[in-house]
Amino acid sequence: MERNLRDTAPALSRKRERELVAFISAHAVPITDLALLNLAFTHRSYANESTVEVGNNERLEFLGDSVLGLSVADWLLRNHPNKAEGDFSKIKSAVVSEESLAVVALRLGLDRLLLLGRGEEGTGGRKKKAILADCVEAVYGACYLDGGFDATYRFVTAQMEDQIRLVLEEDWALDYKTSLQEYMQKRYKDVPTYTLVKKTGPEHNHTFYMEVDVAGHVFGPGIGANKKEAQQMAAKLAYELLIKEK
Numbered sequence: 001m002e003r004n005l006r007d008t009a010p011a012l013s014r015k016r017e018r019e020l021v022a023f024i025s026a027h028a029v030p031i032t033d034l035a036l037l038n039l040a041f042t043h044r045s046y047a048n049e050s051t052v053e054v055g056n057n058e059r060l061e062f063l064g065d066s067v068l069g070l071s072v073a074d075w076l077l078r079n080h081p082n083k084a085e086g087d088f089s090k091i092k093s094a095v096v097s098e099e100s101l102a103v104v105a106l107r108l109g110l111d112r113l114l115l116l117g118r119g120e121e122g123t124g125g126r127k128k129k130a131i132l133a134d135c136v137e138a139v140y141g142a143c144y145l146d147g148g149f150d151a152t153y154r155f156v157t158a159q160m161e162d163q164i165r166l167v168l169e170e171d172w173a174l175d176y177k178t179s180l181q182e183y184m185q186k187r188y189k190d191v192p193t194y195t196l197v198k199k200t201g202p203e204h205n206h207t208f209y210m211e212v213d214v215a216g217h218v219f220g221p222g223i224g225a226n227k228k229e230a231q232q233m234a235a236k237l238a239y240e241l242l243i244k245e246k
Contacts, residue, residue, distance in 0.1 A: 037146075064142070221234060
């Protein structure tokens with residue numbers, strides 16, 4: 001499969017080779033096959049507009065998605081063995097999200113190395129989160145094919161560790177409202193209800209206070225800059241207390 005993939009990569013100029021070698025050196029990327037790496041940067045818009053037949057990075061992205069998921073799951077289990085499985089799933093989902101991967105892509109400078117078609121280039125494709133996230137996964141897939149899992153795991157976790165810690169420390173993108181609703185439906189066959197307790201501050205800068213009723217037990221208030229954020233905080237208070245009681 002590796003041979004078939006690399007054979008579809010765009011031709012490498014001397015300038016492009018230097019760019020890829022500099023990228024590998026700057027970030028300790030575990031790959032030596034420049035053609036395969038170049039393919040990881042090849043968006044389908046570039047392939048579609050090419051005057052010669054070339055492939056794109058979608059198959060590498062498919063592979064890299066699995067490599068990424070396994071690497072993050074392994075890191076979480078090794079470093080936080082006492083967390084619940086449900087927490088692992090939510091953390092992993094946030095870490096490998098489009099939003100998170102786009103941050104990693106920009107940190108690595110992948111936007112500068114992307115090969116895009118003229119149309120995609122003209123509409124700001126170099127900064128589109130979906131394209132950046134797909135490229136990260138494609139690079140991981142290329143590294144796996146060329147360098148094997150162990151080296152790729154070290155590279156992936158080194159690049160993703162900041163995002164993992166951000167999620168762990170700030171509960172970034174964790175959906176406690178959904179978690180609480182799932183818990184309540186399973187235990188009580190009902191759903192939680194949220195009540196706005198008060199709203200303070202000037203019109204342009206409100207602070208909202210929300211409580212949540214879980215089968216007659218009221219938790220909160222959760223505080224936020226908008227109702228949704230305040231509901232999430234109330235749900236977090238309720239969910240964490242209820243899980244501790246189990």
